[in-house]
Amino acid sequence: MTITSNPHRTLVVGNWKLHLNTSQASLLLHRLQERIKIYRDIEVVIAPSMLVLQPLSVQIDRRKFRLAAQNAFHKDTGAYTGEVSFAMLQDIVHYAIIGHSERRIYFNESLEMIREKVASAVRNGITPILCVGETKQENRAGETKQVLHDQITTALADLTSTEVKKIVIAYEPVWAISTFGGELAKPDDVQKRMDFIRKQILDLYGKRVADTVRILYGGSVDQDIAGGYLSIEGCDGVLVGGASTNYQKFSGIVDTAYRLRYGGGN
Ligand code: 13P
Numbered sequence: 001m002t003i004t005s006n007p008h009r010t011l012v013v014g015n016w017k018l019h020l021n022t023s024q025a026s027l028l029l030h031r032l033q034e035r036i037k038i039y040r041d042i043e044v045v046i047a048p049s050m051l052v053l054q055p056l057s058v059q060i061d062r063r064k065f066r067l068a069a070q071n072a073f074h075k076d077t078g079a080y081t082g083e084v085s086f087a088m089l090q091d092i093v094h095y096a097i098i099g100h101s102e103r104r105i106y107f108n109e110s111l112e113m114i115r116e117k118v119a120s121a122v123r124n125g126i127t128p129i130l131c132v133g134e135t136k137q138e139n140r141a142g143e144t145k146q147v148l149h150d151q152i153t154t155a156l157a158d159l160t161s162t163e164v165k166k167i168v169i170a171y172e173p174v175w176a177i178s179t180f181g182g183e184l185a186k187p188d189d190v191q192k193r194m195d196f197i198r199k200q201i202l203d204l205y206g207k208r209v210a211d212t213v214r215i216l217y218g219g220s221v222d223q224d225i226a227g228g229y230l231s232i233e234g235c236d237g238v239l240v241g242g243a244s245t246n247y248q249k250f251s252g253i254v255d256t257a258y259r260l261r262y263g264g265g266n
Contacts, residue, residue: 011237014244176219223252
């Protein structure tokens with residue numbers, strides 16, 4: 001059995017975005033539960049729509065899966081019509097995706113709003129999966145490092161280093177997300193960005209925190225290419241969009257994560 005040098009559990013997160021109504025989501029979870037086994041070193045997380053979180057929380061096999069919210073509001077309670085708070089989600093989800101580029105671009109979420117959401121999630125015992133990444137334009141203009149620096153430093157500004165240790169950062173270049181073009185990022189380039197992200201954490205919070213923070217890759221990941229990203233030194237997992245709503249593709253990604261950790265088949 002060949003365990004990789006990665007000391008963390010591999011994290012495979014499925015972001016279902018605005019797909020699947022209650023019965024479709026329940027059926028997909030049922031199929032995933034049949035197909036995916038319990039893996040000690042692999043953590044599988046599902047982020048369905050807000051509406052579906054509650055019923056899935058009853059159906060879910062907690063030995064195999066954890067739930068994540070795709071978003072929530074930073075105030076705990078109050079006169080904020082239409083919102084759902086992290087406080088309301090704390091018994092249902094383990095994680096929350098925060099700062100996804102679709103939220104930043106379509107819903108004008110600012111760096112400050114994302115900072116407030118990260119702080120609110122942590123205050124309510126929910127682990128943020130903080131998404132960061134540059135647009136194609138920023139990439140071409142050589143601004144990637146500056147963008148990542150600004151997104152990371154602002155989002156984490158309200159946290160203590162003990163809190164930062166627990167969070168997950170997902171590097172998702174906007175241009176690599178299927179809905180924004182889906183250009184495949186080269187694993188070598190992703191490695192450089194991940195190293196840069198970890199270096200930011202090192203400079204701000206020290207080695208112990210930098211070694212502990214988990215960093216994922218996201219952007220058009222499917223079962224055929226997941227291995228290339230999961231093999232990157234320091235990559236702790238993947239954040240999957242489109243392929244996560246197909247049980248064969250998503251469980252194929254989990255199988256790849258398993259093979260990379262243990263070698264051979266499963
Ligand atoms: P795709 O895998 O569809 O490119 O989506 C990535 C993503 O945005 C996950 O959060």
